[in-house]
Amino acid sequence: MTTSDYIDAGEAIEQGRLSGKVAGGEVAPPVTENLTYERILDARNEPENWLTYYGTYDGQRYSSLDQINTGNVQRIGPAWIFQAGVSGIIAGTSTYSFEATPIVVDGVMFLSGWDGWVWALNARTGQEIWRYKHAVPFDVSLCCGNVNRGVAVAQGKVFFVTANAHVIALDAATGRRVWDRTYGDVRAGESGTLAPIVVKNLVIVGSSGGEFGVRGHLDAFDLDSGEHQWRCYMVPKPGEPGSQSWPADGEAWTRGGGNCWLTGTFDPETNLLYWGTGNPAPDFDGAVREGDNLYTDSIVAVDVDAGQIRWHYQCTPHDVWDYDSMSECILFDRDGRKLLAHFDKNGYLFVLDRTTGERVSITPFVDRITWGAITRDGQVTPKIYPQDEGVPVHFYPGPAGAKEWTHAAYSPKTELFYVPVQDVGATAARRRREFKEGIPYWGAGVSVDIDEAVGYISAFDADGEEKWRWRNELPMCASVLATGGDLVFAGEPSGEFNAYDARTGELLWQFQCGSGHHSSPVTYLVDGRQYIAVPVGWGGWAEGFLPGMLGAGHGSALIVFALPEETPSRGL
């Protein structure tokens, strides 16, 4: 047989064409064409949709929908399930996790998965409309699993980041790539995991890679063209404001950390983004970076037009416990004052004036805090920390924090914050290492407690007074959703998805989803029916927040719940 005898196998096709789609069904209706900045600003008045990462710019993760409420939540059940699974070799094959927040616009759901997946789904039926799969190198540097926390949608486009630090715009109707920009250096250990936020004509993203000794940054891109608009570094260069908090000589600032690896919030009246920054690097070896290490572990207020820091508040100066302050800043008003609330990894709830950064209150929200103490007037006193080479020390909370990245919620109806709490300790021994680009740069050997790891969902008022607590035998590692039906939803690591009475904490409903929760549930309405959607898929940095469940099964399902549909009478 000669080469001329070869059978022509043709041209390789996109794998998605072999997914059972009906011809013509791969185009989404143009629901996002008129999704403008003004509509996202007013998202609270579109409770049928979940238009931006936190539902609204204020980060409250609250929906006024009340069709599902304390009186009928016991009757909800699965309406549909979407599964994608994993095939082949992916970065962090054993640690991928489904951490996304779904976005819903007028009956279409836009959802990201792990390893570069994005889907448009029919939000009523779960049917896949289109898919986009970015090819992600399997050797990309990831500290904490192959994860992605969601997309942003506006003006006919879907925006997301990839594990190899690209920010990509897709056509929301077809899933085709419109523009693609690289915003991080994978050789330096940078990656992308957060959901972008769209403000005005900007797509704003932050960098991941805090365990690799990088220099954290926020970036803004033009929504239409993808043109880069500004970059804001979270570690100043010598001579810049804040640089005095780093050693005057040496290169500590060049690898200082401060990554912006979780989505920020926005107040149109102050024109400020409120963004939490990550740990300094090396995480646990503070002796090589004397000083407060600004703007790591800080809440920074960034002018959205200029991309410049207007004020900051540092929650853990000179951190040596890996206490990122990346968690959300929930915006709320009280007694005519514009405030923000931030539950920090270090175990304290910070309430600040969001116009100035002035401290309003500081309150512990977890039972066990041994690393140090912060007084109500903001004085920080470290007590236990890795100091002497090779000498282990044990402290609470562990490096995943009393609350990890998963989000709290705030109900303006009950005026309560609902926070998922991880009461877990860890042992760390300083182990100095030479910095090399692209290599993990922790400066310690660390092991998180398997025993005595517990958790709870707590409700706090704005004064920091705990109103109720639902205790769990495992840490609570998933985001909370609050609704106008006086309900709070939260998932457990062991797979249960729970609904609580928002006023009392009573557990009203529970469903075993088959895998642990490490994502952010949302709610929406299509054709008059309210749905609760929760991505389910255990994984990520489990060795950090719950090593006792490192062996738990993975999952990769989006499960959507609703009340039973009215069934036609049988004429009996």
Added chain:
Amino acid sequence: MTTMHERDTLLENLGLDGQNKAALGKVLNTGNIAQAAEDEDGRMSATIRINRDEICWDPSILVLPHGGDLDLEIINDDQNTHCALLPSNGDRKFIWLVNHSKGRASLNLDGPGYYWYSSPSGNDEGRGLTGVIVVLGDVPPEARLDRPDQPRP
């Protein structure tokens, strides 16, 4: 202990270089390595094939000088049917490869990094038909950190 130049001999002596010899399949990525060609405008091209009874991509490691577009010729010289699942931005590419067939694929990849490709039929992937595309190069200058050059391993 062996050295690199003895590697092929040792694989053969141990029976790790083929089907149903020492073990059941051929050890992954013990096949050939090759570089893609590049034309004047930076577009790249290469051929990968499955040789008769080898249950291995040839090359099993394909090296690209940089990210971008790759035109691939894919040949199945085996006496069994296989297929190819290939990485590409937008969606993975799939092609069915009956015995003694030849097809094409156009891929778009970022760089730098490693990407897998395989024949996802039966257990071709585990028996030897999993390969790697290696993309060399750096990210664009505008994506790099504003800091002095840092030491690398």
